Amino acid sequence: MVRVLAFARLRELLGFGERHVGVADGTTADAMWSRLAQDVPQLAALRASTRFARNGALVDGAAVLHEGDELALLPPVGGG
Amino acid sequence: MIGLSAQPLDPEALVRAVKTESHGAVVSFLGTTRATSPGDPRPVAALEYEAYETMAVAEMETIAREVQDRFGPLGIAMVHRTGRVALGEPSVAVVVAAPHRGAAFDACRYAIDALKSRVAVWKREIYRDGDAAWIANTAP
Numbered sequence: 001m002v003r004v005l006a007f008a009r010l011r012e013l014l015g016f017g018e019r020h021v022g023v024a025d026g027t028t029a030d031a032m033w034s035r036l037a038q039d040v041p042q043l044a045a046l047r048a049s050t051r052f053a054r055n056g057a058l059v060d061g062a063a064v065l066h067e068g069d070e071l072a073l074l075p076p077v078g079g080g
Numbered sequence: 081m082i083g084l085s086a087q088p089l090d091p092e093a094l095v096r097a098v099k100t101e102s103h104g105a106v107v108s109f110l111g112t113t114r115a116t117s118p119g120d121p122r123p124v125a126a127l128e129y130e131a132y133e134t135m136a137v138a139e140m141e142t143i144a145r146e147v148q149d150r151f152g153p154l155g156i157a158m159v160h161r162t163g164r165v166a167l168g169e170p171s172v173a174v175v176v177a178a179p180h181r182g183a184a185f186d187a188c189r190y191a192i193d194a195l196k197s198r199v200a201v202w203k204r205e206i207y208r209d210g211d212a213a214w215i216a217n218t219a220p
Contacts, residue, residue: 075216077217079199
């Protein structure tokens with residue numbers, strides 16, 4: 001299982017802030033995104049502005065996920 | 081003092097936390113919530129902030145180290161609100177205490193600019209009509 005975290009607009013669109021998703025070991029962040037986007041068509045337009053963090057560190061879409069990893073989906077930040 | 085707070089910010093407490101007798105200058109930046117949105121004509125009633133806490137705090141600590149390396153030695157406090165922030169209230173505070181004002185101003189500016197572009201915090205404008213929208217920072 002991979003623990004997927006979603007924030008802000010992505011959290012609202014996906015309908016969860018945290019969810020455990022079962023995927024084959026070695027699935028990429030991009031593949032996880034595509035899987036989530038199957039159920040939420042609005043995600044397609046947001047891929048370019050979304051960044052991924054694996055276990056708290058920014059990674060690109062080719063990053064490989066393993067059992068127990070955390071993948072965070074990060075929209076453009078808006079602090080301040 | 082680096083981190084997030086769900087409670088109202090206390091800038092005076094941050095000044096007391098960073099200032100020592102070796103500092104001759106303290107620069108405080110407060111970001112406060114505004115009634116007008118840059119991208120929406122509707123009046124804003126409040127702002128709401130959400131954070132990815134572990135990444136946000138780690139990045140704020142990284143920024144504090146960068147500030148120390150570039151402008152130090154100095155004292156720095158950086159706290160960002162989470163949750164609902166009423167109009168006119170501070171949503172972020174950066175306080176820098178340094179031996180002289182030049183470093184204090186430069187460090188404070190660097191820290192708030194870096195925070196706004198890099199720290200995992202998101203802002204939602206809640207309009208008086210009840211609608212709401214997530215607002216991203218524009219690139220510096």
